[in-house]
Each structure stands twice: as C-alpha cells, then as structure tokens.
Amino acid sequence: MKKEALFWKKGMGESISCGLCRRKCIIDNGHAGWCGTRLNQYGTLYTLTYGNIAAISVAPIEKKPMFNFFPGTLWLSLGGLGCNFRCQGCLSWDFSHCDVNKSLSSTTYMTPEMVVRKAKKNKCKGIAFTYNEPTVWFEFVIDVFKLAKEEGLSTCYVTNGYMLPEPLEMLSRYTDGFCLDVKGAFMESYARISDIDDVNIIFANGSAAKRKYAMHVEIVTNLIPGYNSNDKEVKEIASWIFAELGKDTPWHLTRFFPYGHLKEVAPTPISLLEGTRKTAMEEGIHYVYISNVPGHNAIHTYCQTCKKVVIRRKDYDEIEIRLKEGRCGHCGALIFGRFQAN
Ligand SMILES: [Zn+2]
Incomplete structure (x- = not known):
C-alpha cells in the first residue's frame, strides 16, 4: 500500500533525497529509489510496500x-x-x-x-x-x-x-x-x-x-x-x-x-x-556457532566456565535448555543472553 515515507527531504527542483539508507538516493519526480520501494510523486516520497x-x-x-x-x-x-x-x-x-x-x-x-x-x-x-x-x-x-x-x-x-x-x-x-x-x-x-x-x-x-x-x-x-x-x-x-x-x-x-x-x-x-x-575463539570470542551443518556440535551453546552444553539443539524445533534464571544448570555460571524466566 502506498503511504508517505519517513526520512526524506526536498532537493533541487522536484527531486527528493532519501535519508533512509546509506545509498542516499536522489530521486527524480516519477522515479523510485535504488531499492525500488520508494517513489517520488510530485515532490513527496512514498513507500509502495506498506503492509x-x-x-x-x-x-x-x-x-x-x-x-x-x-x-x-x-x-x-x-x-x-x-x-x-x-x-x-x-x-x-x-x-x-x-x-x-x-x-x-x-x-x-x-x-x-x-x-x-x-x-x-x-x-x-x-x-x-x-x-x-x-x-x-x-x-x-x-x-x-x-x-x-x-x-x-x-x-x-x-x-x-x-x-x-x-x-x-x-x-x-x-x-x-x-x-x-x-x-x-x-x-x-x-x-x-x-x-x-x-x-x-x-x-x-x-x-x-x-x-x-x-x-x-x-x-x-x-x-x-x-x-x-x-x-x-x-x-x-x-x-x-x-x-x-x-x-x-x-x-x-x-x-x-x-x-x-x-x-x-x-x-x-x-x-x-x-x-x-x-x-x-582464539581471538577471544566465546559463543561461535556453525549453522547449516546438521548434527554439528558447534550448534549447541556451551557454558564458558564448565564447558558443558547448556542449550542443546537437535534441530531448531527440538531444543533442550539447561539454564536456571540465566545461569548454567551444571555449575551456576552466568550465560550471556536474554532468556525466558523459569
Ligand atoms: Zn557451567
């Protein structure tokens, strides 16, 4: 649905400069920006895809x-x-x-x-x-x-x-x-x-x-x-x-x-x-995961203290969580993240 866009301002003549992304498109009347979703119609910028x-x-x-x-x-x-x-x-x-x-x-x-x-x-x-x-x-x-x-x-x-x-x-x-x-x-x-x-x-x-x-x-x-x-x-x-x-x-x-x-x-x-x-991990990053490789053990979340699995992902629909109030269910160390209360 067409709706007036956010983040734009009038440029020279009837052109508009879009202020949404780093492409910073200058859009002439009757044209859309690089992304194709934002149209300059008589000096107003519209999003074409609302909803x-x-x-x-x-x-x-x-x-x-x-x-x-x-x-x-x-x-x-x-x-x-x-x-x-x-x-x-x-x-x-x-x-x-x-x-x-x-x-x-x-x-x-x-x-x-x-x-x-x-x-x-x-x-x-x-x-x-x-x-x-x-x-x-x-x-x-x-x-x-x-x-x-x-x-x-x-x-x-x-x-x-x-x-x-x-x-x-x-x-x-x-x-x-x-x-x-x-x-x-x-x-x-x-x-x-x-x-x-x-x-x-x-x-x-x-x-x-x-x-x-x-x-x-x-x-x-x-x-x-x-x-x-x-x-x-x-x-x-x-x-x-x-x-x-x-x-x-x-x-x-x-x-x-x-x-x-x-x-x-x-x-x-x-x-x-x-x-x-x-x-x-040698550079110091704690939680490095490998995705799109079924059965790989780097898909689990490991406690950084006791090294045991705290979130086991068999696949994305079958997840076993061993956390208590955001802490490791084995040793009690804090696990980084946002978790459901349990
Ligand atoms: Zn632990």
Missing part, C-alpha cells in the same frame, strides 16, 4: 539465527519486497530483487493490528522482520514494532545494517534483538558480494545498536569460500566483535551453498567453518 507481506511464518528464533536470545521460543517472522543490496548468492532473490510494482499483486496485505493479533494467536514471543532487508520496509516495521511493544511482545530486526543513523535511532526505541549480517571486514569483499561502497557504516551501526542503544546483538556471517573466508578477514571481524560488541556476542558462521549468481562456487567445506570458528 504488503511476501513471506510470513511462525518459526523458532533459532532460524534468524539468534541463539542467546529467548532460545526455544516461536516468533512471527515477516518479509516484504525489495532490498538495498544485491548479494550475488541471495537466497530470497524472488522477492528481494523483484520488480516491486509487478510483485505487489503476489503479496498479502496486513495492517500492524492484524500482524500483532496473529503473533498473539500463535503464542509467539515476538515479531521478527527477516527474509528481505527490513530497512526498505521501514514505515511498516516501525508501526508493527510500536504496537507489538504496547501489547507485550518482543521484537527482532534481521538486517544488513546499511541504514543511516537517524532511522537506527528511531528503530532502537522499539527493538530488542538486532541480528546483523556481516559479510566481510573489507570494502573489496563487500563490493564483490553485495555491490555497495561503504563498509564503515555497517560496523558503526552494529556498535551503536549494542553500545548506544543496548539492544541484544548477534552477528551472522555466511562464509563464502574465496570471498570472505581468508584468515585476515576473519580475524578483523573477530577483533571488531571483541572490541566493540564484547567477547560474549554470539557469532554465527553459516555454511554457504551455491545459489543465485554464485552457482559456480562450492559449498563451504566443513573444515573451513571449523577452522574459522577456532580462529574466532
């Missing part, structure tokens, strides 16, 4: 992935149309990189009230925006999150971190969990993987989410062989997490599978994931 849902499901929070954040709870998970990145191996190409106008007819319209009602009806802990980049759906996300908080639900934002500081500040008022996709440490990697030209803002936003706004932050990196998997890059990301977010911040290393424009790249070898995890 238009491309994907919706009730799913475990572990699927975001978020592991130290209310483990074992269900979340109403939503995705819309469009993206401000063009990741070569994007798993949601169909709705992230579609022609937004053409694809609107294949979406389902819901108001924020309908979304919150559905979350409560399905006994969800909260609402997560995921699947596509929620920043290009910002007006809808904010309205849903505002209402969700009023209704006692938690909120989670799964993002590439490319928003400008003002939208992040607004988001922070209503957001509990911030799952940040870090695709590399260096500009060259980001340019190859996602077609963007500023990497610093992603790290600045991650730091602000944690330090300035006290959100629960987890980092996820899809390890793509030959793109972002070298030792130097891994150490750089690890040292940023350590210095800016803290050693307890979970880091998910997910296994890459050939997809989209990266069909020729081989799946990430398990040994590479394991080596990367080892490097990250």
